[in-house]
Amino acid sequence: MTLLLSLRPFLARYLPVLMAGIYVAFVGGTATVSLAGSTYFRAMPLDVGARVEFGVCIALSVVITLSNFMVLYGRSKWVWALVVYFIVCLLTALPTIQFSPNKFIYAESLFWPLLGLLILNSRRHREMRGKFLELRYRRKRIREILRRRQRKFSD
Secondary structure (H helix, E strand, O other), rough: OOOHHHHHHHHHHHHHHOOOOHHHHHHHHHHHHHHHHHHHHOOOOOHHHHHHHHHHHHHHHHHHHHHHHHHHOHHHHHHHHHHHHHHHHHHHHHHHHHOOHHHHHHHHHHHHHHHHHHHHHHHHHHHHHHHHHHHHHHHHHHHHHHHHHHHHHHH
């Protein structure tokens, strides 16, 4: 049986950009949630605010995980969910300057989503999405061939 792709060069080329995108998404989301919690929801009691922030972080984690799994499965259109995620992080963080937030957290919540958009637009990430799409089509063709063989032998 021949391999569809040699694994070691594939991982060496595309794993760093994949992991960087995931890391940037998680850090950018938590920085934005932290900034929003300390500015927009300043008057909210601490225990309620912590529960809300925790729930938002869990929801964002689900979006990041689902989107990346779908991209890995070869559904490259799901990258748009990550683009929307990063844009929402930016649009949530930008207006908080009027509350005079911590400058480091503010800069962080602007830097990570911008870096995430840059990573998603990089040539290597686009190549990776193309390779995963190609693998998806190969798997689909293999399944069709196996179904035809199974029907042929069962008749």
